[in-house]
Amino acid sequence: MNETYCAMVREMETHRVLFHLRIIYILLFIMSAFSIAAMWISLEAYAGFKRLDRLKWSRFYYPTRVNMSEDETQRAKRNHLEPPDMYQDVTFESLSSSSNIDLYSLTIDYNFCRRVMSDCDLRTPVYTGAKGQKGEPGIDGKGVKGCRGEKGDEGLPGIPGKEGKKGEAGLLGIPGIPGKSGSKGDVGNPGAQGPRGYPGYQGEKGEKGEQGSQGVPGPTGRQGNEGPKGDIGDRGPRGDNGFPGVKGDRGAEGQRGPRGQFGPRGTKGEMGQKGDRGNDGPKGIQGDPGSRGEPGAIGPKGEVGEKGTPGQSWSPSSNDTCLCSCTYLGAPTTSPVTVIQDKDMTTDIIACTATSTTTSTSTTTTTPATTTTPVPTTPKPRKSYCIIKKIGIPFFKMKSWSAKGSWMRDQFANSGKMWITDGINGQFLKEYASMENTEAVISYNLTQFYYQGTEHIVYNGTFCYHWKDTNKIVCYDLRLRSVVMAIDVEDANHDDDRTLYKGSNSYFDLEADDNGLWLIYSKKTDWDHIYVLLFHPGTLREYRRIKIPVKAWEYGNGFISCGILYLVTSSSIQRTSITFAYDLFEMKSLPVSLSFINPYADSSMVSFYYNENPRFCRILGWDDGKLIDYQILFQ
DSSP, X not given: OHHHHHHHHHHHHHHXXXXXXXXXXXXXXXXXXXXXXXXXXXXXXXXXXXXXXXXXXXXXXXXXXXXXXXXXXXXXXXTTOOOOTTOSOBOOOOSOTTOSSOOOOOOOOHHHHHHHHHHHOSSSOOOOOSOOOOXXXXXXXXXXXXXXXXXXXXXXXXXXXXXOOOOOOOOOOOOOOXXXXXXXXXXXXXXXXXXXXXXXXXXXXXXXXXXXXXXXXXXXXXXXXXXXXXXXXXXXXXXXXXXXXXXXXXXXXXOOOOOOOOOOOOOOOOOOOOOOOOOOOOOOOOOOOOOOOOOOOOOOOOOOOOOOOOOOOOOTTSSXXXXXXXXXXXXXXXXXXXXXXXXXXXXXXXXXXXXXXXXXXXXXXXXXXXXXXXXXXXXXXXXXXXXXXXXXXXXXXXXXXXXXXXXXXXXXXXXXXXEEEESSEESEEEEESOSSOOSOEEEEEOTXXXXXXXEEEEETTEEEEEETTSSEEEEEETTTTEEEEEEEXXXXXXXXXXXXXXXOSOSOEEEEETTEEEEEEEETTEEEEEEEEEEOTTSOOEEEEEEESSOGGGSSEEEEETTEEXXXXXXXXXXXXXXXXXXXXXXXXXXXXXXXXXXXXXXXEEEEEOOSSGGGOEEEEEETTEEEEEEEEEO
């Protein structure tokens, strides 16, 4: 997670630097544009003063030293007008042949040039007259240097220079300001494949493969010399779970308990008058028993008898704890509800109460667990008749790292405790103090009794689930931390490729409501029906088995509420429905149409949570690692 976070921070920092560089480039481009515009305006203004470049000077004649007389030469020296080297024949050409002015030769005569030169002499204007006679030679000597003349007028513009070489390319300009967003274009072709995403979560551990068959033994070789002792080899594969042991013999009869209290004595009737004795008649019919006499005085307490030898018992968790003491209670009473009785179905009722056995070197004591209410012999009648009218939207509770799993609440516990199993099979059950306090965790080790599936239940302090790779349902006592009950579900599907529901990972679905503990399953030999078991309270003894003509593998999940079975159409669609409901007491289908939402379209567990106040009844769900619940509105 730290590496992923650092990579995200570096990427955000890179985008921020690139954004600032783009802003700088845009400002430089705007400044360059303004500079170029100002330079262009200056050049246009300067070009207005150079309109003479449209004329073509073919020949311009200047006087030379040879053509000047000696007097003119001396006069020029006095006036500081020494003829420069520019007084020579010069030819000018036009800058461009595309000018609209006709190109022609212009010759300036000598008199025009003399007038121009006279105008340039600001101190002594000179007018050239007729050439006079040659004077006498002057006295040799150097004249006095005259004063420096004033600055003459600005001369004619020089000829344009040749076109310069092309300059080097300038720097890349700043990108322009982004324009307004245009209208949406047509859908383009698919782009290139994007970068590889971040690694996903670690997948679940696969199931252990089957053990290979043993190879054919090779021929016996010649016995060699005894070699040195080798290292300890790897641990071999774990063997299959053994079957439960046979039921132990019944222990010795315990000490008789104290006598109960006597009921109230009845009123004695009035005695009639004594009559005369008659003749002896024939023996009459035995009369009704008389009233019970007054109780005698309580005798002294007898001596304590010798302690009997303890009976043998089977412990599924392989420890020294006696898990349960069972008593035969007789056959169940008849019920008006029509049920299916298989040949292999046991009709006897066994009531089991948990006991704890402690063994020490000196003494051995057996203390029965305290129970507030006796175990009833038969299930109570239907407590309530209620049909779900509407299921609300799901509420998010918390998130788990496992996409598949289950979370449970005990309807007999008033606290906010919850229990969680991660994955479709495992060895540990986690207990949380509340939904808000997920730090306080108690972990229960199921030892070799691994759970399988995601449709478990916590019922009256016991965790009931499907024992992995078997057709057994076991119950783990959370107080004793041991398995206390188990049952074989005959002919149940527990290892086929087809599970109970479509897209599910469970072969059994345990549900609980105000009527007791239920089990939903299917048979290998009958895929066209779904079977529902109702257990005796406090035990895993079958009381009622119901056969329903519906294919469970065509539905996504199911739950039982108020003795009515509801099947969800799909668990892999966000918006689905419930269109099948079956009354397990009146044995008939009910018309129902409820909308149901799987917010993450990967629901692996749906279970009903009962509360005495219907406002607090909920449907619990596990959807792609999210723990959710639904509010319910009953009719």
